[in-house]
Amino acid sequence: MLALTMGEPAGIGAEIAAKAWLALRDGGPAFFLIDDADRIGGVPVERIASAGEAAAVFPRALPVLHRPLPFPAVPGQPSVATAGAVLAAIEEAVALAKAGEIGGMVTNPIQKSVLTAAGFPHPGHTEFLGELAGTGVPPVMMLASSELRVVPVTVHEPLARAIARLTPELIVEHARITHAALVRDFGIAAPRLAVAGLNPHAGEAGTLGHEDQAIVAPAVRMLRDLGIDATGPYPPDTLFTAHARPTYDAAICLYHDQALIPIKTLDMAGGVNVTLGLSIVRTSPDHGTALDIAGKGVASPDSLIAALRLASQLADNRRKRA
Template identity: 80%
Template structure:
């Protein structure tokens, strides 16, 4: 049984949770929603007291660990008064997974600006989960779909600052964590990593910038010296093509858009956010709260369904590896 957090209650989370249950109720994976049962409409709801009770209820109703919200919810209009409940939903889901009562955590999208206004100190889910379920290494974001896995070394920060932060050690650290996760959770015995270059044509031997020679190439050399099958720096304009993708198991990218543009172009609805380096399995749909369409019936549950299915597969792989 997976633990699904409420996410931003004024977003599309309640709607796609109900639609995901409709799609998965017969063949699973089963999940329990931690949130306000009153926000779920259009499907039968079972208020349950535990994940164990949810498992029996799942085929006939969406099981909800009812956590009432302090403020009314208006679709598309988040209320900071509900921010503490959103965070408690994440904390409780993580606790259930750490106790072995939930196989994995799947998170509905949060509205970061609203949480920040309420005093949330983290840039997003990834860093918060690192605090709740860290293993001594930095939590790392992976975006995955059937055709591509990408890992951004820098994430939610201005591009100039992201580039200034890049070092061979930072790139190698993200690659090591990715390598270990591919072996343990994805069942890939000898992962192959492709490291993207920073400049056009990966610097073209220094004529288009020296960062690839000074920062990226040393990181690749470090990884290869450790026995990790890493290559690069690869020209970013060609490494995501259909001919190039079969040559690696994950792409290590240097900044947010370098990673997210190719995967969202390939599979916007099937992309899944996976947090690596945690003591638990955590996935999330690869989209935001979609406040503009919340409550309109236009939201697609496909990315959430993909996140639930992947979470179940990764949890099983981790159990088998253990």
């Protein structure tokens, strides 16, 4: 059983949750929604009092742990007043996962600007979940699809700052967490990691920048000394081609867009955000709140469905290893 959080109430979370239930009710992974049950439309809804009731309800209705909002959400118009409910849903799902009442959690997209205005101190879900369910290592973002898995070493920060912050140790830390997650959660016995270069042509022997020789290559050597099958640095413009992708299990990328552009180009609908390094399983759709189409009935549930399916698979793998 999985818990799905409400996400931004003014966004598409409730709509895609209902559509995901329609797609999965006849044999897909079962889930329940933590949300205001009164705002879920288009499908049968049944309030539940605990996670344990959800499995019996799921075939006939979308199970909802009813958590009323302070006032009705208006599609496309986020409000700081709902920030507390959004964060409480995440905290409740984490608590249920840590208690073993659910196999994992899936988070609907949040509106970071609204949470920040309400005093939320974290850049996003990943860092908040690290605080709630950390394991002593930094939480790491992975984007995964059927064709590609990518991990950005630096995430939501200006590119100049991201490059200035790169060190061999930072790359190694992210790669080690990725390697461990590929073994434990994805069931890959001997993961292969490809490390992207920073500069065009991976620096071309120093003629196009020194970072690949001074920062990235030493990180690859350190990883190999640790017994991890890591190779690189590879020129970023060829690392994600159809010929290259089958040669590795995950690509370690050095900044946000280097990782997210290829996976969103390849599979925007099927991409899933996975948080590595947590004590629990957490996935999320690889898209935002889509305020511009909220309330119009046109939002696609495909990425949420993929996130639910992957969370179920990861939870099963964890149980088997345990």
